Amino acid sequence: MPKVTYRQQDGSEQTIDVPVGWSLMEAAIQNNIAGIIAECGGGCACATCHVYVVDGAKLPPIADMEGDMLECTAAERQPNSRLSCQIKMAADMDGLVVLIPARQT
Amino acid sequence: MTGKAPIIVIGAGQSGQQICDSLRKGGYEGHLMLLGDEASLPYQRPPLSKKFLTGTLEAERLLLRPASYYEQQKIDVHLNARVDSIDRAACRLRLRSGEALAYSGLALATGTRIRPLTVPGAADANIHYVRSLADGERLAAALKNARRVAVIGGGFIGLEVAAIAREQGREVVLIEAFERLMARAVAPQVSAFYAELHRGHGVEVLLGTGVDAIRTVAGEHTVVTSTGAEYTVDLIVAGIGVVPNSELAEAAGLACRNGIVVDDCARTSDPLIVAAGDCTWHMNGFLQREIRLESVQNAVDQAKSAAASLLGQSSVYCQVPWFWSDQYDIKLQIAGIGMPHDQAVLRGDVSSGAFSVCYFRDGVLVGVDSLNKPAEHMAARKLLAQGTPLSAAQAGDTSVDLMQLARGA
Ligand SMILES: Cc1cc2nc3c(=O)[nH]c(=O)nc-3n(C[C@H](O)[C@H](O)[C@H](O)COP(=O)(O)OP(=O)(O)OC[C@H]3O[C@@H](n4cnc5c(N)ncnc54)[C@H](O)[C@@H]3O)c2cc1C
Numbered sequence: 001m002p003k004v005t006y007r008q009q010d011g012s013e014q015t016i017d018v019p020v021g022w023s024l025m026e027a028a029i030q031n032n033i034a035g036i037i038a039e040c041g042g043g044c045a046c047a048t049c050h051v052y053v054v055d056g057a058k059l060p061p062i063a064d065m066e067g068d069m070l071e072c073t074a075a076e077r078q079p080n081s082r083l084s085c086q087i088k089m090a091a092d093m094d095g096l097v098v099l100i101p102a103r104q105t
Numbered sequence: 106m107t108g109k110a111p112i113i114v115i116g117a118g119q120s121g122q123q124i125c126d127s128l129r130k131g132g133y134e135g136h137l138m139l140l141g142d143e144a145s146l147p148y149q150r151p152p153l154s155k156k157f158l159t160g161t162l163e164a165e166r167l168l169l170r171p172a173s174y175y176e177q178q179k180i181d182v183h184l185n186a187r188v189d190s191i192d193r194a195a196c197r198l199r200l201r202s203g204e205a206l207a208y209s210g211l212a213l214a215t216g217t218r219i220r221p222l223t224v225p226g227a228a229d230a231n232i233h234y235v236r237s238l239a240d241g242e243r244l245a246a247a248l249k250n251a252r253r254v255a256v257i258g259g260g261f262i263g264l265e266v267a268a269i270a271r272e273q274g275r276e277v278v279l280i281e282a283f284e285r286l287m288a289r290a291v292a293p294q295v296s297a298f299y300a301e302l303h304r305g306h307g308v309e310v311l312l313g314t315g316v317d318a319i320r321t322v323a324g325e326h327t328v329v330t331s332t333g334a335e336y337t338v339d340l341i342v343a344g345i346g347v348v349p350n351s352e353l354a355e356a357a358g359l360a361c362r363n364g365i366v367v368d369d370c371a372r373t374s375d376p377l378i379v380a381a382g383d384c385t386w387h388m389n390g391f392l393q394r395e396i397r398l399e400s401v402q403n404a405v406d407q408a409k410s411a412a413a414s415l416l417g418q419s420s421v422y423c424q425v426p427w428f429w430s431d432q433y434d435i436k437l438q439i440a441g442i443g444m445p446h447d448q449a450v451l452r453g454d455v456s457s458g459a460f461s462v463c464y465f466r467d468g469v470l471v472g473v474d475s476l477n478k479p480a481e482h483m484a485a486r487k488l489l490a491q492g493t494p495l496s497a498a499q500a501g502d503t504s505v506d507l508m509q510l511a512r513g514a
């Protein structure tokens with residue numbers, strides 16, 4: 001299974017196996033990763049699953065809805081900002097590293 | 106704390122899970138029990154009428170938290186555990202199994218249950234409803250083999266199910282008793298947009314039409330409408346509303362009125378008992394009136410106040426209500442409560458499929474529906490939360506950037 005590393009603001013990291021087809025948000029929730037709230041459960045309706053992609057080449061592009069929601073994140077949007085519920089895991093995304101922002105609400 | 110009776114949360118749903126989480130985050134280290142009458146750990150319900158019905162989402166992906174979370178947080182979860190009665194004088198409750206449990210604090214997060222269709226023949230028609238994971242699993246399986254589907258009720262859940270059924274190639278007739286769709290929640294122009302959307306996708310949408318009876322013969326159901334028309338289908342799904350699970354509270358002598366009555370800190374009249382989520386008739390700090398809401402937002406935010414109250418703090422529940430619904434490729438997002446209103450202002454172009462409707466009461470913005478306009482929805486939540494003034498003229502003018510206005514830029 002491809003692996004994803006979730007990094008916290010304090011630098012601590014958790015690396016987990018993410019089933020292909022799951023979103024980065026789902027994997028975070030099901031592995032008790034702190035700091036991903038995901039109030040809408042992946043509906044692209046809350047922007048509380050924001051992450052910064054530190055290292056990851058092969059990500060799907062940002063769709064319009066995600067781009068709009070990213071304008072509304074609690075922590076500042078940066079060029080590498082994504083909504084983790086909108087990134088579906090693919091085999092070639094192995095090794096992805098994401099940083100969890102300081103706040104989601 | 107050893108020896109002291111636990112805090113017990115009744116109802117292992119969205120709100121119950123949040124109450125437990127907030128109690129731990131709020132510093133409660135004592136014994137904490139979560140009792141739920143379903144077989145699953147708390148899960149998300151919204152996908153049950155949406156993506157889950159396509160069969161591509163495994164049930165474990167719906168869990169709000171994995172099993173390990175409850176172990177780590179020392180939350181003593183009991184599933185398939187139904188609470189039958191509460192003895193407030195003795196601070197004890199009784200489970201269906203006969204077991205009695207003492208509590209030091211109690212939270213009621215019992216949610217709602219579906220309102221069944223009661224027309225003649227309904228009991229024999231194997232009607233599907235969508236409330237629980239078990240319902241969702243049963244419906245997903247039935248949809249696979251169905252050819253013609255009748256959806257009774259043009260509210261959010263009925264419409265979401267209709268959309269999924271159409272996307273799976275089923276013939277769909279949707280029967281709504283009111284003259285328009287989602288009538289309790291949105292303005293006529295939004296209802297009209299959705300009627301056209303569904304018709305455009307091939308759903309036969311019947312408005313102002315009731316169901317008089319259902320006849321079932323050899324697995325086929327004939328729905329007889331109030332206009333006398335008959336529709337023969339192999340699957341019926343009804344989404345005609347819910348009733349709050351407040352009987353437990355009522356039998357224990359707590360005030361109930363279309364839900365368990367609580368104040369703006371989620372407190373019942375008993376100082377040891379709070380309630381949160383779909384089951385409450387509550388004083389809403391943001392709306393400044395009493396209301397019962399059925400949404401994830403309400404379940405989560407009110408739960409936080411309920412947990413604070415159990416910990417002896419007071420945290421007024423004062424959050425902007427919000428909600429969403431997915432139908433085909435249109436995401437409807439609702440901020441505030443637009444009903445009732447005296448003015449509805451269209452923002453943008455309906456024919457583009459991406460627009461908002463802003464609702465005003467006495468000249469004050471009270472709600473915004475956004476269709477495929479997530480940034481406007483988020484801006485609306487901010488405007489409403491801050492009470493930033495917005496005129497009807499500004500609302501209708503798309504050159505006014507709502508987010509900039511909200512940020513005070
Ligand atoms: C199909 C569907 C789609 C939805 N879509 C959306 C959406 O898009 N957006 C949105 O914001 N909201 C949506 N909602 C609403 C949202 O899911 C609810 O508002 C939310 O689940 C309410 O949480 P709750 O904890 O109050 O109640 P629930 O989640 O219903 O939990 C209550 C739990 O208590 C249990 N219980 C009741 N009585 C007892 C007892 N005596 N003993 C033990 N256990 C008991 C119940 O079985 C249940 O498990 C949807 C709901 C459904 C059903």
Ligand code: FES
Pocket residue numbers: 025037038039040041042043044045046047048049069083084085086
């Ligand atoms: S979980 Fe709500 S936007 Fe990602």
